[in-house]
Structures are given as structure tokens and as C-alpha cells.
Amino acid sequence: MRDSDLGGVVRRIAVRTDDFRLSFHLMRELKRRKCDFVMLSLGDNWGDVLLTSPEEASDGEIPATEDTIEISVERAIQAAKGLDTAVQLVFGIDPGPRPGIAWLADGKVIGNAQLEQIDSIAEHILGLSSAVKHQRMSVKVGDGAPLIRDRIINQLILNGIETLQVDEYKTSIGSRMKAHLHAATRIALVGGSRVYNLRELHPTDGDLKEIQRQSRILSSGNLTISTELARMVAFGELSIEDAIKRA
CATH class of the missing domain: 3.30.420.140 (YqgF/RNase H-like domain)
Structure with missing residues (x-):
């Protein structure tokens, strides 16, 4: 981990798991966050911050799944900085x-x-x-x-x-x-x-056209969702990915 990026290091971070996919995702997120880290073999001991799977985690170690990569890495970074x-x-x-x-x-x-x-x-x-x-x-x-x-x-x-x-x-x-x-x-x-209060949503024609433009980008130019589907996306009733599937 780099002091210049994260404001001073108290402990080091390591990854140790027999789950290859999890290991890959953890490495990618740690690199994205500009963290120096160590990859451990399954038998290696570690006294600092350790990321691993929930099944392998012991007391004090940080469990991670593919759905919690960013949050688990954030916990590791804050633990490494001594910020709890x-x-x-x-x-x-x-x-x-x-x-x-x-x-x-x-x-x-x-x-x-x-x-x-x-x-x-x-x-x-x-x-x-x-x-x-x-x-x-x-x-x-x-x-x-x-x-x-x-x-x-x-x-x-x-x-x-x-x-x-x-x-x-x-x-x-x-x-x-x-x-x-x-x-x-x-x-x-x-x-x-x-x-304090919920906002009423009033999508403009420009908002709907922008959502339609995004649908073209996400579908690699293959389609443009309808105005009605764009309106449903604007109100949060559909994700743009689901709207593309319906188009």
C-alpha cells in the first residue's frame, strides 16, 4: 500500500484463499485502489490484515465474496491504516x-x-x-x-x-x-x-432522449429503447439493462 495514496500505513494487507475467482477479484480491486499487497499460499501465516473467503476466515480476518469485493477491500484498507x-x-x-x-x-x-x-x-x-x-x-x-x-x-x-x-x-x-x-x-x-422529503420525478424530453442514447451505447448500437421504456427507467421502475431486454 502506498503512503501517498492512503495517508500512512500501519499494517500490511495480504490475500489468502483457495478460491481462484475470489483471489482474482480481490487482486484486481486492490490494484485499482493502488494498494501494495501480498499473495499468500494456503499454509502461510500472516499477522497483519488478511482478506480471505468466509469459509476460510478466522477471528480478525476479513471475509470477502464476489458480491462484497469493494466493501471487503475498503475494510482492509481502513484496518491497514488503523482507522476503525x-x-x-x-x-x-x-x-x-x-x-x-x-x-x-x-x-x-x-x-x-x-x-x-x-x-x-x-x-x-x-x-x-x-x-x-x-x-x-x-x-x-x-x-x-x-x-x-x-x-x-x-x-x-x-x-x-x-x-x-x-x-x-x-x-x-x-x-x-x-x-x-x-x-x-x-x-x-x-x-x-x-x-427531508421525497422528490417528485419529472423527466424531461431531454432526460428520456439521454436514456435512449445510453441504451444504444449499452446495446453496441443494436437498438434504441422506446420512449415508454425510457420513461420507466427514468422513474426507476426498470434498470436500463432490463429495458434493453424488453425492447
Whole structure:
């Protein structure tokens, strides 16, 4: 693990499992997070942070499955840094078809990610938040992309998460490289207005055309979903993948 990326290392991370697929996914995620790590043979002992399968995990080791790769690696990173508790966790979200997310513990950036879709963003955040014990958690959502913003806000409120909306004008300064991740970090760092009520969704013609454009991209140009299917996607009644299957 690199100190420059993760703010100082207390312990090292290793992977040890006889599940080849799990091992591959863990290695890929650790590399994506720019972590140095060790691959162990099954008989090797390890006294620092260890990622393994639930069936192989002993006390103090971090279990992972193919469905929990990102969350398990996040837990390993925080354990390696010696960060196991925080007073406040704050997540920032830059809304868009592939939203950027950044998360802070007591004001310090500890991770970021870009998601491929918005349908399970609240569950994703709850999973990430389980990596660090905390007293309070809030999520700040940028005010761009109104339809996607409001769908995300509704997800968060329905999951009982403290939600704030942030004026993205305050976050507009910065590099274009990895723009969504930088914006998400800035959103997490600035103040916002608390949102208490669910938002009514009002997809525009432009929103529907954008969803149709995404369907063409995802289907490699083979089809464009109908306006009605696009409307169902806009309201969160269908994922865009399911809409393509129905088209």
C-alpha cells in the first residue's frame, strides 16, 4: 500500500484463499485502489490484515465474496491504516449516469469510486459505511443532473440516511481529469441544505432522449429503447439493462 495514496500505513494487507475467482477479484480491486499487497499460499501465516473467503476466515480476518469485493477491500484498507472508528462519515455524490462517490472520515478523504449505475447507490453507501464504525453519517448530493439527483435523494431518504443537497457551483473549480471523483470530493467537503422529503420525478424530453442514447451505447448500437421504456427507467421502475431486454 502506498503512503501517498492512503495517508500512512500501519499494517500490511495480504490475500489468502483457495478460491481462484475470489483471489482474482480481490487482486484486481486492490490494484485499482493502488494498494501494495501480498499473495499468500494456503499454509502461510500472516499477522497483519488478511482478506480471505468466509469459509476460510478466522477471528480478525476479513471475509470477502464476489458480491462484497469493494466493501471487503475498503475494510482492509481502513484496518491497514488503523482507522476503525470515526465520529462522522460524510459521503459526497456527483450525480450522473455513472455517479462519482467520495467518502470522508472526520474530514479526511479515505476513498472514492465511480459507479456504473445509480439503482443501488444507497445500498452501496451503506455497505461502504460498514467498514468504519461511526457515530453519525450523512450524504451530500450535488444539485446537477436533476432527475438523477432526485432519484438518488429518494433512495437515500427511503433508507433512512441523512441527506443534504449541495450547490455544485461551489465545487466547480478543479482538474477535468477524473472530474466526477474530484467533484464528489468537493461536494463532500462543502456545506449543504438538509433534504427531508421525497422528490417528485419529472423527466424531461431531454432526460428520456439521454436514456435512449445510453441504451444504444449499452446495446453496441443494436437498438434504441422506446420512449415508454425510457420513461420507466427514468422513474426507476426498470434498470436500463432490463429495458434493453424488453425492447
